[in-house]
Amino acid sequence: MCYGARGCDATGTAHKMGIGEGTVFLYCRRVTRALWQLGIELVSWGNQARRQVTAEVVQRESGLPNCLGMLDGTLIRLTEAPKHSGAMFYCCKRFPAVSHTVFEFYY
Numbered sequence: 001m002c003y004g005a006r007g008c009d010a011t012g013t014a015h016k017m018g019i020g021e022g023t024v025f026l027y028c029r030r031v032t033r034a035l036w037q038l039g040i041e042l043v044s045w046g047n048q049a050r051r052q053v054t055a056e057v058v059q060r061e062s063g064l065p066n067c068l069g070m071l072d073g074t075l076i077r078l079t080e081a082p083k084h085s086g087a088m089f090y091c092c093k094r095f096p097a098v099s100h101t102v103f104e105f106y107y
Helices: 009-017 022-040 048-062
Strands: 067-077 097-106
Touching: 009 022, 048 067
Parallel strands: none
Antiparallel strands: 067 097
């Protein structure tokens, strides 16, 4: 997902965007650095009322109490890609996989 599409690597992104493969990594690095430097000023969990609303929605949808959000991060490797739409299951590491939610944020 780092390069903009599920199962798309830097080469595929470079081809789709009409840029060099090295430029894909450069852009990803620049965006990551900008988010890291500006993130604290631009991104917030909201005030107490907003956090409460978010936690209520997450609990209603997932059953997890006091949870503000989740991140996908762990890849579960598949022995082979599904026959139908198999290309969609290739991750950025070039093997078929699905993501699993592993992080929850509580308040």
